[in-house]
Amino acid sequence: PYPVEEYWDDLMRVTAGKTNETLARMVLERSPAVPEWMSAQGVRFQKALSGTLGLSRTNAFFFGGGKGMMNAFFARAADLGVDVVYEAEVSGLTLVEGRFTSLTLTHGGEEHRLSARSLVVAAGGYEANIDWLKESWGAGAENFLIRGSPYNRGRLLRVLLDYGARPVSEPDQCHAVPIDARSPRFDGGIATRVDCVIYSIMVNRNAERFYDEGEDIWPKRYAIWGRLVARQPGQIAYAIIDSKSRDLFMPTIFPPIEAASIGELAAKLELDPAKLTRTVSDFNAGVQPGSFDPHQPDGCHTRGVTPPKTNWARAIDTPPFYGYPLRPGITFTYLGVEVDDRARVIFADGTPAENVFAAGEIMAGNILGQGYVGGLGLLIGNVFGRIAGEEAAHRAVN
Template sequence: MIDVLVIGGGNAALCAALMAREAGASVLLLEAAPREWRGGNSQHTRNLRCMHDAPQDVLIEAYPEEEYWQDLLKVTGGLTDERLARLAIRASSSCRDWMRSHGVHFQPPLSGALHVARTNAFFMGGGKALVNAYFRSAEALGVQVRYNAPVDAIELDGERFVAARIGSERIAARSCVLAAGGFESNRAWLREAWGRNADGDWPADNFLIRGTRFNMGVLLKFMIEAGADAIGDPSQSHCVAIDARAPLYDGGICTRVDCVSLGVMLNRNAERFYDEGEDFWPKRYAIWGRLVAQQPGQIGYSIIDAKAMGRFMPPVFPGVRANTLPELARQLGLDDATFVRTIEQYNAACRVGTFDHTVLDDCHTEGIAPAKTHWARPIDTAPFFGYALRPGITFTYLGLKVNEHAAVHFGGKPSANLFVAGEMMAGNVLGKGYTAGVGMAIGTAFGRIAGTQAAAAALGRPSHDDIGEKQHATS
């Protein structure tokens, strides 16, 4: 019998498999996707948000625990478990050497992402390179890997794990780590979570899935129906406003359009609907998908002028370009009179001070709702550009409740040999909102905890209260 069964193939699953194997356990990892699509949403990531008290290799200055916590608290609106959040924050300060030992390399951020050089460590080659490095290391250490292996049921004895099932096949193990992702690719479940709008339409029908097509939530649904304690709102997710021309699945990070804070965002009625300059883009980009989802037809339009060009990471697809505002409106399919009136009202409300996109500057609007509190400059310099945006879901926040040992709970009682990591438990920390790189921080921290705990359970070793903190020390 295998010691530790890991279900999933992304960052959290791989961290768990590596930690369990390093602890001396035999490990089998089951990945639902074929080999060429392995890695779940982690293949689309590019960085890890890291706490640090002084400059470290690719990180500049300092990003102390309390600032990190306040950033997380702000974006979640308090919907977070502080103990678990701080555990992940502290773990982010000391995991990089362990990651390097398994073949992950880091690099300074590209010029378009210098605003996160203090807070985020970027993977050389992005998430795909990270996933590939982990798989190579896992296989070299003797972790068994099976692809095209979607688990659809778990056999339990009370709160204890007994076996996993793939159809009629039964796979027993002494302990198990669940890291199979959320349900963002399950259109029926998204419909159920979002319901119908006032017009009787299904908003979720207009969502794009910027992550993996294999996260159907089958295992998550099974566990909840089997009595595992759930946490989180099924309608909450990492939901970004992405280019409306993106593919239905696996568009990844390149579908993001990062110029929202440099211009205005309009809905289908050519009206503004939220403060585009509320805060720095890495702290606010993930609210815009949900905001657009609440607009008519689940579509929005980011409008900028020539002054904004060169100030944001260029998207893959060029924007619609025009020399006049009415021409731009017509190309975007918006009413040109309303469009021009909205832009002119915004321009008149701008109070331009010293524009600086790297700080919360004093360029703001007055006498208009919604206000734009920073980086407000008139849109008056041709050529003008527009990007049509739709909600792009990366991962959902509904998950399984855990403690600091990443144990799955049943009726408030933690399982002794069943653990969970990654998107399947991220809702413990992310009740709503997002800030760049925190998903990888959660997945890395709890993946490593889950793997350590699963190995201890399988090998009959004691589980110490402080293991969640100690195991993050440099290998």
Template structure:
């Protein structure tokens, strides 16, 4: 029998497995996917948001705890557990040497990733390289790994983990870490959560999944049925506006279109619906998926002109290009009169000062609803470009309530040997909203905590058995 069972195969699960193994535990990791798709959503990531009080290798200047906390507080609207959030923030300042010891390499922020050189450490080779480095390290240290091993249920006794069931096989361990992701790939659950809107549509039918198809939420649903304490709103998620031509699963970060703050967004009726210049893009990009989900047919259109080209990360698919705005409306199949009225009102309302996309500049609209608070310039320089965007869900926030020791709770009481990390508990920190890189910060912090705690619990279990 193994000491620690880790269920999941992404960043949080791997951090847990490595920490438990370093503590001397015999570890088995169960990954639901085949080997070639291992890593869950982590394979699509790029960076980790890091607190630091002075320049550190690939990070410039300083990003102190209080600023990180205020950024998180703003994007979540206060819907966060401050104790756990600050735990994540502090852990983000010390985790990189440990990550390097397991083969992860870092590089400076990529061109086009505005403002992140100070706040985020980028993985050399991206999330796939990080995942592969962790798997190599796990194999070298003697962690047992099984692929194609989805866990269907857990055997629990008075809040204690006893065994997991995989395709009818019962697997025992002294302790367990749950790190199997959210439920974003479960279309029926998304439909159940979002329901029908006032137009009679099922919004979830038009959602794309940016990451793995294997996050079906089986264990979350199972833990709910077992009386585990749950946290989070099932409709809240890391939800980004992505290219409508993206694949249903695993499109990853390249399907994102980062041009919204440089232009305007309209719905299929040709109308604007939110302030595109509210704040810096890394802080606000993750609100746009939900905003688009609330529009007719769950589709929006990002409109920019030649002035924007070269100022945002080039997306994988080229935009629809036109020499005139009426031609662009026709090519995007938008109502031309409403579209032109929207553009004309926006252009007339622009009060252009000194445009600078690296600061909250003084280019704004006046007398326009909704306003554009920054980076507002008339869209009048051909050629013009349009990108059709749909909601792209990265991961859902409904999950298991936990504490600073990553313990699963039942009726307010913590389990002695069952722990949780990653997307299965991210809702404790992210009640809503998102800021770039914080998902990896949460997964790394709680993966390491859960692995350490699980190893300790396994040791205690062994001592009791000998007593």
């Protein structure tokens, strides 16, 4: 079990209080009922696999992963008579004094105009819009990899903001994790994530460490590492481990770079061999005696090393040595539209939209001003998706 108050404390810590506390508490308090509701829609669950971020106590896992979950939801929608139109793009909305009247849809090469009594906007963020990312991150955004769809370009987010919807969070805030630099630009998915960071030393292309790899357990820190890598020269970093740590994390889709010595590994990673050898030697010299425990903070730390490593610090001294090249993998952006507890979009003057509701990533920034707790994005989508659907249906029939 994951008590609501523990969940709340974790959320307050990772967001540094940058959250709408009313909406956040509502989401967390509804979380215990979510698995039962999902099961009723046909979603099947499985036990946590070894190495799944250490989340077996706090998170539930879908059989078949996210695709299995979505397939179950689409099948349920079909059973209920919902028509899903694929390969269609909404290019514009018409709002009159805060009230939705119609939208423009392109499908099969033809443009259509559709009217409805209410609208739910669940169109995601803009993580696949590299030009928009550059507005906050500069030219370095060209080196970002997008974990999901190439179609999440933020068109409807931009439309709502242009209509005067009140923004939440900041343009440079996002869920970003370290993924293998050999991954495709888009659609690499969860398989490209590399989970060895807490057992490694992380170095930039100058072969220098730049952050405490052992600050906390991986589920509470993995989503900060994409941003940390994004701040490094060339938006690239390298996780360095030895054979002692090779089997402590989930297998990776790409094999690590392997070498018999640190100098040889540096050459294969195109790093300066002398610098990486010195960085590893300095780190090893700072490792203090302790009882290593890969499953929880163990206090195994360094002394006299900058930055320090506060947990899981072990000498990297047992060949073969391994390295993973890592880049920022953007999952979703946090800049979105403000909503109230009925999922109504809020405009700049504080008034709610009459019949426009938002759910999912396009409004997740109400709760995630910064930081992340594993699985929270899906929880926000579930809770606010149901609220938005119920409110939109109520508005349509009344």
